[in-house]
Amino acid sequence: MDQFKSKVTIDQVAKAAGVAKSTVSRIINNAPGVKPATKMRVSKIIEEMGFTPNLMARSLKTNLRKQIALAINDIRNPYYPELAWAAEQVAKQHGYRLVLINHYGNPSDELAVVREANDMHVDGIIMLPLSKPKTLMAEVKKASVPVCLIGVYEEDIPADSVALTRSEGVLAMEHLIRIGRQRIAYVGRHYQQFRPRSRFSVYQKALESSFLKRDPAHVFLGPTASIQTGLEAAHYFYSLKDKDNLPDAVFTDNDMTAIGLIQGLLNLGVRVPEDIAVVGVDDINWCTLITPKLTSVSSLSTEMGRIAVELLLKRIETGPETEFRRVELEPRLIVRESSVKQL
Amino acid sequence: MDQFKSKVTIDQVAKAAGVAKSTVSRIINNAPGVKPATKMRVSKIIEEMGFTPNLMARSLKTNLRKQIALAINDIRNPYYPELAWAAEQVAKQHGYRLVLINHYGNPSDELAVVREANDMHVDGIIMLPLSKPKTLMAEVKKASVPVCLIGVYEEDIPADSVALTRSEGVLAMEHLIRIGRQRIAYVGRHYQQFRPRSRFSVYQKALESSFLKRDPAHVFLGPTASIQTGLEAAHYFYSLKDKDNLPDAVFTDNDMTAIGLIQGLLNLGVRVPEDIAVVGVDDINWCTLITPKLTSVSSLSTEMGRIAVELLLKRIETGPETEFRRVELEPRLIVRESSVKQL
């Protein structure tokens, strides 16, 4: 194992160049106070020897890793790559690396993620939390570095955050009601506890305030934000005994599930949107690539990712002194074929 | 910045427990030779103080990071998340963490990736290289840790590898020819240099050996494996002056581009597969979610990811002594609606 070309150290360079390590250190860090001549000479040797500083040794000393963690649910849901991509662009621009930490939906793992991030000694953490507020609070407090939250409504958590001005559910439900749907179902993930402004809570409230029937049979909760959950939901609705009570619309937690749901419905001979209109959340790229194209509420993944990194980097610089910032974005409904036949 | 809850160190624990740090070290590493009583007592203190070892300090010492890098092209192409997911499962099982490094297609960046991985002091690197053989060789040799290659045919590179027994192109072209297509086009990425067994080379050879016309106008090369490239290809073919010479089939480098291509063709009123049959490569999940469902040659992303990690971990253990291993998988053609109307 040690026969692999071992990394050259700053000492070796110093020795080879006949200078002290501190001089080499100054050079690789562009520190002032090195005679141009020696700088040039040593730089050449550095180049020749292929020396690159051991980042871990460096950060052990400086306590700076130039690295931020992005805790996500499942990399296989395109929503996260889209967000991560945008976040990475900004991070890179500032000389930071973005490290993804997957916690496949198990909300109890969110705490593990924080611990992991602590251990890795990243400079900051971006989270898209699923936990209930109390747990989340504990998580954030356990973090030994700044945290930036995405998509969280609670206001009293010691972290910067980016969120929407209102739940995606509001736009989705408004839309379905406006186009005259009467029996609107809900398909989504099962949370430990639904936040007051969660998509599901909003769904329930919207039904009430428009005097639509709230039928427990019209709610299907799966374990993950996946195609699979959508397929299962389709079979579930189809298996309802009371065929007259089939939903005529479904508001879906997320686009992946919505896409699975549509797939499942079509397989069962249900027409979308004629028989059942479907609205998702996230507006992932694939919305326009399936048939029918999926109506969705954009949760602004790329903007969120970008802003989260910006907030976090600012916080890393300024420290916890300044007041926590909260950026709010306006969600957008994008109407496509899965909810209205003719646009 | 330093007002954030600072991490507690092994010294603090040792002091608080009234033992030497080495004892604490032995305990957190489950090393033998600690009296159960003290172990119990100190463990409790560790728990109370919330101590977790600084992984960077540890690896500075042990030269082991329990971390492997996966160098990928673009996280937004679902092929990579699928592969990364599988790789991560195996890595986690062995106590390793998987770190993704994106090098958005710029093949010259592949070298940068190796350097980056070196700097990060990961224990090994998995690559899906795009570079031409000579460059690739240089890259692998620059690595200071074991490398495992995915999808490379060259045999003389000092690295373990997982690859297919034959190019995906063989299966794709066989299929298109068998179903009687005469004017088969190619859409793909532009490489610095096409390897002999690359998809494009195989495409050309297949045309020759079946005495089909090789028309330069039937080749469209884009910069990336993206939807966008597919859309552009569709417009390109449509804009050909010689309408009688439109292709009746397209072999596409990758599924993303194939999906974009189909989308573009449908928008232009071209029927798929009646007018143009389309075959992709990778067999990403989305193949079955679009309409028409995409015929594709599976490049076995999850198996590749899994095996690559296994090979790499074995190599990390054994070192460079043992001969480099090469695992070969049989590619599979999955026929769907984009190439034949009735299955």
Added chain:
DNA sequence: CTGTTAGCGCCTTCAT
């Protein structure tokens, strides 16, 4: 069984 010591590779005063 437990403590002492000596670095891992780097940065950072403090001298020179």
Added chain:
DNA sequence: ATGAAGGCGCTAACAG
């Protein structure tokens, strides 16, 4: 402008 020395947090001999 450069060198010498100390230490970041941890592990790994070597003593006791």
